[in-house]
Amino acid sequence: MRSVKRSSLRRREEVAGWLFALPWIVGFLAFTAGPMTASAVFAFTDWNIMQPMHWTGFDNIKRALTRDPLVWQSLKVTTIYAFVSVPLQIVLGFAIALLLNTDIRGLQYYRTVYYLPAVLSGVAVSLLWRWVYAPDFGLINSLLASVGIRGPGWLGDSRWALPALIGMSLWHVGGPMVVYLAGLQGVPTDLYEAAEVDGASWGMRFWHITIPMMTPVLFYQLVTGIINALQVFTQALIMTDGGPHNATLFFMLYLYRNAFDYFKMGYASVLAWILFFYILLLTVLVVRSSRFWVFYVGEVRGR
């Protein structure tokens, strides 16, 4: 009797699981699966939009992997950017969120100011930052000059262009801050109260309560941060256009050039899939590591 009841409950949960997930499954089949398949097919052709496509087999793939140094250059640039900017963004965003989760006066104004840059987007921001980094009259070099330092050429200097773009990415730390703030609200206050009763110091409470309870959110930021950093595009296009000497040739920029400047859709599709597998590799490594450091209170293991 009992086992019959339990198995019908199981079946109901099975059905409910599919029903709740249905919006995404339908959306995936309707809007994503087809275009994905199409781009996988393009990878084996020489399609250039104007003329009918020809099957070229593995030519595109061979060329990308063995005969195109710009593929490796752009992978290198993108990787450096991701490996430097993502940890900086996580630490900085988390630190700001912690400060903005206290009970100081004027909190909502501070929060709004820190979120402000995340609101601005598009062309205006990139142009604004070109002024910040302008070599002779830009904001940073004017400030440096006032204390007697001659600043570098920033976006025009192949050693400083990439660091300049990384610095700019930290300006948008308000987005991650929102996620951390939301996450911090989910830490049950009674945990802190219990710890305080037991005489735990601020540092101990931070390390043994805040950090473990925030690991699901930190995990989210790490995964999406890597994905977004590896797909950086707009800044590179407007601010440096990949230069100088390909020092900021991000992978997505190189892909875009192949697709929309040279109309090599087939080759661009191969590049897109190379990026996809690269992101997949890094994400799998992070996900694999997560079982050692991510802690879920409400975990329901799958079957």
Next chain:
Amino acid sequence: MSKGTSVAIERRRAEKYGRAPRLTRRARRTFTAVVVHGVLLLGAVFLMIPLAWMFSTSLKSLGAVFSIPPQWVPDPPHWENYVEVFRVVPFGRYVYNTAFITVLDVVGKVLSCSLVAFSFARLRWRGRDAMFVLMLATMMLPPQVTLIPQFALYRELGWIDTYLPLVLPNWFGGPFLTFLLRQFFMTIPVELDDAARIDGASFFDIYSRVILPLSRPALAAVAIFMFNSSWNDFLGPLIYLHSQSNYTLALGLRSFQNQDYTAWHLLMAASLVSMIPVLAVFFFAQKYFIQGIVFTGIKG
């Protein structure tokens, strides 16, 4: 409010029972507050300098935009630039269009993502973990990959120059925000579900009466993000909207620049005006980010 009272009580106590120990504690708190304010103010100044420059540029004449050395305080300030913005382009129409799309996007996104995230976080079904990995994989696909085939698809459906390509996909979940909500749902103790189920709750009851009320901060974050990205979306409207009466703000901003001329002062003024609604939404939504809203209801 209660904080002010407790401070007052503390002060009264200090006067009554001798100052020394209370004062040092208060002094330490004041010191911490000063340091926190100092750090936050310094950061705020760094964040605001480029914005101040935008604001300054929006008040200049076009000729003064490029003056060297740069002029911080425009003399005289051209406030009429802000009126000009509404005269040069049908700015009001753009605001209406953008608001229409954005509201539909936010509602659809919050609903659909929370449903899917509930399934991934809370329900056990065969194939769940494989589906979840597939969803994560779609995040890794560069958006430019699916752009052209997607455009072809919407053209076949006759959706070009309508809002359908911009709105409808947002009613079918979406990997980034579903993943975000799933992470939050997994921080809610599963004992709450069990308790509700013993009381006879259906899965939908657990979703709507247990998980959603406890996830207000996360839902607010999702709404903020969607509002922001929808309001500022440039590529989508650029590809799918053709007639000017359908344009959104992000597209409208382009009217201030063409191949050989950019009206910097108007562009900056219009950019600043167009970000006000997003800021307002954030300002009011952030009240959900106050510690203590979420109670687990479980005492160890």
